[in-house]
Amino acid sequence: MIFRDFLSKRGKHIEDNVDLSAGTLAWNLRAKKKAKEMSGFINATIGSATEEDGKLMVLPTLVEELRKLTGDQIFSYANMRGENEFVQAWKKDTIDTYPSYLQEEAKTFSTLPITACGGLTGGLMISAQVLFDKGDTVLAPNSRWGNIDNVFFKNLQLKESTYDLLDNEGNLNFDDLISQIQRAEKEEKKFGIYLNFPNNPSGISPSFEEVKKFQEVIEEISIPTTIFLDDAYEGCAYEDSVIEHSLFPHLIGLNEDVITIKVDGVSKRYFAYGARLGLVTVGFGEEISDEEKNKVRELMAKATRTNTSSAPKGIQVAMSHVLNDSEKNKQVHKEKTRNTSILEERYNHMKKFVGEKESSILQPVGFNSGFFGYFQIKSKQQASEISHKLLEKGLGTVPFENSKNGLNGVRVAFCSISEKNIEKAVDILYSI
Numbered sequence: 537m538i539f540r541d542f543l544s545k546r547g548k549h550i551e552d553n554v555d556l557s558a559g560t561l562a563w564n565l566r567a568k569k570k571a572k573e574m575s576g577f578i579n580a581t582i583g584s585a586t587e588e589d590g591k592l593m594v595l596p597t598l599v600e601e602l603r604k605l606t607g608d609q610i611f612s613y614a615n616m617r618g619e620n621e622f623v624q625a626w627k628k629d630t631i632d633t634y635p636s637y638l639q640e641e642a643k644t645f646s647t648l649p650i651t652a653c654g655g656l657t658g659g660l661m662i663s664a665q666v667l668f669d670k671g672d673t674v675l676a677p678n679s680r681w682g683n684i685d686n687v688f689f690k691n692l693q694l695k696e697s698t699y700d701l702l703d704n705e706g707n708l709n710f711d712d713l714i715s716q717i718q719r720a721e722k723e724e725k726k727f728g729i730y731l732n733f734p735n736n737p738s739g740i741s742p743s744f745e746e747v748k749k750f751q752e753v754i755e756e757i758s759i760p761t762t763i764f765l766d767d768a769y770e771g772c773a774y775e776d777s778v779i780e781h782s783l784f785p786h787l788i789g790l791n792e793d794v795i796t797i798k799v800d801g802v803s804k805r806y807f808a809y810g811a812r813l814g815l816v817t818v819g820f821g822e823e824i825s826d827e828e829k830n831k832v833r834e835l836m837a838k839a840t841r842t843n844t845s846s847a848p849k850g851i852q853v854a855m856s857h858v859l860n861d862s863e864k865n866k867q868v869h870k871e872k873t874r875n876t877s878i879l880e881e882r883y884n885h886m887k888k889f890v891g892e893k894e895s896s897i898l899q900p901v902g903f904n905s906g907f908f909g910y911f912q913i914k915s916k917q918q919a920s921e922i923s924h925k926l927l928e929k930g931l932g933t934v935p936f937e938n939s940k941n942g943l944n945g946v947r948v949a950f951c952s953i954s955e956k957n958i959e960k961a962v963d964i965l966y967s968i
């Protein structure tokens with residue numbers, strides 16, 4: 537039997553183009569293996585926050601609520617669109633993080649979310665399927681989460697158009713994105729823009745001024761444009777100058793030709809990575825009727841139903857109990873703040889040591905948010921070569937390289953390094 541003879545064109549394309557040995561999970565496996573052989577090994581590969589003792593950081597109130605679920609609450613089918621009490625509460629939970637002057641607008645210009653099975657990945661997949669065909673153009677930053685390549689460019693075979701997110705000094709710069717938008721407007725009938733802040737891998741988020749500049753460009757767009765807003769790390773910002781909530785309310789209500797698809801989920805927002813629950817909210821550029829909003833939401837639900845079907849029920853019920861009970865809600869937010877403060881402390885340590893030390897090979901970018909520090913490579917070496925060397929020296933990192941768009945850097949997940957190990961991690965990093 538030659539299995540390849542059975543494959544569809546898509547199957548062949550996935551077989552030939554998707555490489556699971558290059559991604560974060562593969563580097564995490566390498567790091568875990570090395571950690572067994574080498575005492576004091578630091579695993580900074582994976583974007584899951586851990587406690588000082590290495591255990592996964594969770595929210596006790598949510599764990600407790602999950603423990604209390606009945607068989608029926610876990611094992612019965614969930615509503616296709618998401619459990620109503622949960623999606624209502626999720627929308628409120630999201631809007632509450634926006635500045636008060638943007639909250640009403642956010643309600644007016646957006647749908648109620650629908651749930652997506654398989655976390656944010658599922659949400660990105662179904663929304664891209666509904667809006668784009670093979671060969672349609674999506675602008676994506678060169679500094680990006682590797683699996684978006686798998687979803688958008690390898691599975692769906694959308695056409696990649698890359699923009700530089702960072703300048704040579706490693707600071708956020710929207711100039712290239714702006715010129716790519718202007719080019720796409722001339723060359724395409726419609727196009728997409730993938731945005732992800734705090735960015736994986738660079739750990740960068742924009743300031744209010746930078747977003748304002750971007751808003752002015754959005755206002756001028758005159759062909760159908762979809763912004764995919766990947767909000768995996770929303771709410772994790774460590775500098776006053778940086779926007780600490782989603783860009784969503786800043787991108788809607790600006791232009792009837794621009795819609796924004798907000799993709800978020802419990803994975804990082806509620807420290808529940810394995811719960812595999814994502815959400816998709818559609819935001820519009822102009823005010824539309826409730827009927828029209830429901831139609832758009834229903835389409836997203838149809839896309840979900842015809843792809844992965846309904847999302848897991850138990851986590852929705854538990855989240856709904858936590859969000860809808862004022863005491864539990866207060867408690868879970870206290871626990872979230874506690875976790876984020878620990879991440880902030882690690883960030884501060886990382887910034888301090890990176891600022892004090894020098895490397896002739898690695899240049900830190902201006903990371904200011906999220907779970908990661910990111911280092912561009914100044915020499916001719918490939919990021920994967922450097923990550924292999926670091927592995928031997930006792931530090932697990934993830935290389936990000938793409939010869940086509942010049943991406944070449946190493947990501948250090950400070951979210952999973954204990955505070956006491958941060959200086960050692962930077963020492964190993966800079967010893968390369």
Ligand SMILES: Cc1ncc(COP(=O)(O)O)c(C=O)c1O
Pocket residue numbers: 583654655656657658681732735736766768801803809812813814
């Ligand atoms: C930027 C970004 N988007 C999406 C995801 C995927 O989220 P999920 O695990 O919920 O599918 C990740 C996970 O690491 C990510 O870093």
